[in-house]
Amino acid sequence: MPPTESRHEGSGAKGRVILHLDMNAFYCSVHEAEEPERYAGKPIAVAGSVEERRGVIVTSSYAAREKGVRTGMTVRQGLKVCPELIIIRPDFNLYRKYSRGFLGIARQYTPLVEVVSIDECYLDVTGSGRFGTPLEIAEEIRRRIRTEWSLPCSIGIGPNKLLAKMASDMKKPNGITVLRIRDVPAVLWHRPCDALHGVGRKTAAKLARMNIRTIGELAACDEQLLIRQFGVYGAWMKAAANGIDTAEVNPERGPNKSIGHTTTLPHDVTDHEEASRIFLNLADQTARRLRRQRLIAGTVQITIRTPDMRTYTRAETLESPTDDPVEIHRIACRLFDRHHRPGDPVRLLGITLANLSPKQETAVQLDLFDFEKQPKREALIRTMDELRDKFGEEAVLTAGMLLGGPSALIRNRRIRGTSLQSDEELLYSDD
Numbered sequence: 001m002p003p004t005e006s007r008h009e010g011s012g013a014k015g016r017v018i019l020h021l022d023m024n025a026f027y028c029s030v031h032e033a034e035e036p037e038r039y040a041g042k043p044i045a046v047a048g049s050v051e052e053r054r055g056v057i058v059t060s061s062y063a064a065r066e067k068g069v070r071t072g073m074t075v076r077q078g079l080k081v082c083p084e085l086i087i088i089r090p091d092f093n094l095y096r097k098y099s100r101g102f103l104g105i106a107r108q109y110t111p112l113v114e115v116v117s118i119d120e121c122y123l124d125v126t127g128s129g130r131f132g133t134p135l136e137i138a139e140e141i142r143r144r145i146r147t148e149w150s151l152p153c154s155i156g157i158g159p160n161k162l163l164a165k166m167a168s169d170m171k172k173p174n175g176i177t178v179l180r181i182r183d184v185p186a187v188l189w190h191r192p193c194d195a196l197h198g199v200g201r202k203t204a205a206k207l208a209r210m211n212i213r214t215i216g217e218l219a220a221c222d223e224q225l226l227i228r229q230f231g232v233y234g235a236w237m238k239a240a241a242n243g244i245d246t247a248e249v250n251p252e253r254g255p256n257k258s259i260g261h262t263t264t265l266p267h268d269v270t271d272h273e274e275a276s277r278i279f280l281n282l283a284d285q286t287a288r289r290l291r292r293q294r295l296i297a298g299t300v301q302i303t304i305r306t307p308d309m310r311t312y313t314r315a316e317t318l319e320s321p322t323d324d325p326v327e328i329h330r331i332a333c334r335l336f337d338r339h340h341r342p343g344d345p346v347r348l349l350g351i352t353l354a355n356l357s358p359k360q361e362t363a364v365q366l367d368l369f370d371f372e373k374q375p376k377r378e379a380l381i382r383t384m385d386e387l388r389d390k391f392g393e394e395a396v397l398t399a400g401m402l403l404g405g406p407s408a409l410i411r412n413r414r415i416r417g418t419s420l421q422s423d424e425e426l427l428y429s430d431d
Contacts, residue, residue, distance in 0.1 A: 015126075015159050016124060016126045016159055016160065017124070017125050017126050017134045017157065017159065018122055018123065018124055018125070018157070018160055018161050018163075018164040018249060019122065019125055019137070019138055019141075019155055019156065019157055019164055020120065020121075020122055020123075020155065020158075020164035020165045020167065020168040021102070021106060021120060021121050021122075021123065021141065021153055021155050021168070022119070022120045022154045022155070022156070022168040022169070022172075023102065023119040023120065023151060023152075023153045024062070024151075024152040024153055024154055024172055024173035024174060025059060025060070025061050025062055025152075025173065026059070026095070026098075026099075026118070026119035027058065027090065027095060028044050028045070028046060028059060028061040028064075028088075029061070029151050029152060030094055030098045030151070031044060031046070031088055031091075031094075032044070032061070032150070033098070033149060033150035033151055034094065036150070038086075039061075039088075041063060042061070042063055042084075042086055043060070043061060043063045043064035043066075043067050043069065043082050043086065044060065044061045044063070044064060044085070044086040044087075044088055045057045045058075045059070045060040045061070045064055045069055045075075045078055045085055045086070045087055045088070046058045046059050046060075046087075046088050046089075047075050047078075047088070047089070047090075055074065055075045055087075055267075056072065056073070056074060056075075056264045056265075056266075056347065057069065057070070057071055057072065057074070057075060057078050058071065058264070060078070060085075062173055064078075064082055064085055067081060067082035068082060069081060069082050069085060075087055095118060096118070098149055098151065099118045099119065101145075101148070101149045102145050102149055102151060102153070103115065103121060105141060105144050105145055105148065105149075106121055106123055109123065109125060109131055109137055109140075109141065110123050110124060110125050110127070110128045111251060112124035112125075112249045112251050113249070113251050114249045114250050120168075122161055122164065122165075122249045123249065124248075124249040125137050134157050134178075135157065135176065135178065138155040138157055138176050141153075141155065142155055142174070142176065152173045152174040153173075153174065154169070154171055154172045154173060154174060154175050154176070154177075155168055155175075155176045155177075156168030156169070156170070156176075156177055156178075156179060157176070157178045157179070158178070158179045158180065159180060159181060160243075160244070160246070160247070161245055161247050162197060162198070162240055162243070162244075162245035162247075163179045163181070163184070163245070164179070165197050166179055166188065166196075166197055167179035180243075181242075181243040181244070184219075184242065184243035185216065185219075188215045188216075188241075188243070189214060189215050189216025189219060189241075190214060190215075190216065191214065191215050192204065192213060192215070193208075193212065193213065193214065193215060193217075193218055195215065196215050196218070196237070196240055196241060197240075198236070198237075198240060199237060199240075203230070203237075206229070206230075210225075210229065215241045216241070218238065218241040219238065219241035219242045221238060223235055223238050226238055257354065257356065258301075258352050258353060258354040258356065259286055259289050259290055259295075259297070259352070259353045259356065260286055260301075260303075260350060260351060260352030260353060261282050261285050261286055261350060261351060262303055262348055262349065262350030263278065263282065263348065263349060263350065264305075264347065265278070265346070265348060265349070268307055268345035268346065268347060269345065269346045269347075269349070270342075270343055270344065270345050270346070272336075272342065275333075275336055275340075275346065275349065276329075276333050276336075278349050279329055279332040279333055279336065279349065279351065280325075280329050282332070282349065282350065283325045283326075283329035283332060283351055284325045284329075286325075286328065286351050286352070286353050287324065287325035287328055287353075288325075290323045290353055290356070291323050294359050294360065295323070295356045295357065295358060295359060296321040296322055296323045296357060296358075296359045297318070297321055297322060297323065297328070297353035297354065297355060297356055298317060298318055298321045298354070298355030298356070298357065299315055299316065299318065299354040299355040300316055300318065300328055300331040300332060300335070300351065300352075300353060301313055301314065301315035301316075301335075301351070301352040301353075301354060302314055302315075302332050302335045302336060302349070302350065302351055302352075303348065303349065303350035303351075303352065304336070304339075304340060304346055304348070304349060304350075305346070305347050305348035305349075306344070306346060306347060307345050307347045311348070312339075313352075314335045314338070314339045316331055316334070316335055317355070318331070321355070321357060323359065328351065328353065336349075
């Protein structure tokens with residue numbers, strides 16, 4: 001069992017004290033807060049397509065989860081297990097508003113707030129003693145978020161980010177848990193390896209083949225053996241299994257390592273032409289964000305998810321970095337044709353641009369047969385960006401974007417699919 005709460009636990013007298021703030025069923029909770037008379041306490045779910053019963057459920061309320069509704073189900077499946085389920089179209093502008101609200105409260109207690117996603121953050125409250133003990137700070141933050149924004153949240157308190165994150169998952173919804181290093185053997189060691197934050201199912205499966213099945217067995221494993229099998233990640237896993245984590249809470253957002261969008265489709269896509277249209281809009285939006293930050297990309301990666309929730313990625317490194325959506329679209333389609341078997345259904349598609357560098361500082365190799373056209377092409381793209389900044393994303397579209405369908409939703413900031421960025425953009429949530 002998790003350690004019980006008390007006024008002296010997690011005081012941080014001997015070191016750092018970190019809080020992990022995790023909003024509970026965030027998207028659904030926002031709708032309940034905004035329209036309590038319609039949604040409070042009812043089984044609700046947010047889905048990318050309300051009209052199409054094959055649309056995918058992004059997240060669901062706790063009342064819906066009690067009825068068996070799960071993220072990744074189609075709307076049809078959700079309604080089958082819970083006929084009274086209320087399906088809501090996502091409203092990302094609304095989610096951003098509430099996200100800024102709870103983050104504003106968190107930042108009143110410490111300047112050291114690291115935003116992880118739209119619905120979670122870390123706080124280093126080591127120097128925040130004037131507000132009370134860490135537990136008192138956590139209780140006040142939770143109370144204020146509930147009072148001022150009508151949202152539930154769970155908060156973990158620990159001596160580092162890892163244990164604070166693990167603690168916040170232990171009491172949902174609306175709980176506070178303290179997890180200290182001395183608690184790790186009793187609280188964590190009996191659990192499977194993939195229950196350790198940062199260890200995925202594939203890694204856990206490889207550990208199982210090494211006869212390492214629990215966090216305790218991982219904690220006791222020879223470090224050199226783990227390093228031989230996993231590299232530096234092996235050393236990190238052993239330390240983490242013992243509750244050790246040296247990562248700092250970083251309030252400063254550094255340069256993007258990647259920029260990307262994924263979109264969950266309202267129906268299975270099997271047709272190459274439809275996939276190409278989706279990639280066209282994904283390339284357009286990722287390239288737009290790239291240019292806003294005056295970056296260019298050296299790698300294009302696509303993400304493909306099948307209806308049985310298997311996800312795989314494929315990437316290509318470019319001969320010359322680019323911010324041109326036409327080039328990004330061409331490479332994405334080539335990767336899709338090369339790695340996707342024709343006729344196999346696809347439920348999610350994405351493009352991620354990586355190996356980013358400042359455009360002004362990067363040497364770009366011009367095509368021998370196309371270099372005279374390049375300045376005109378860049379001037380055209382700049383003009384299109386200016387028009388869309390002023391009049392909206394629909395102001396200037398290519399012919400392929402006019403065909404509508406699920407790909408058109410990517411341009412709609414209010415209801416579009418997920419982003420692989422984590423600040424103002426969105427991650428799917430299922431807490």
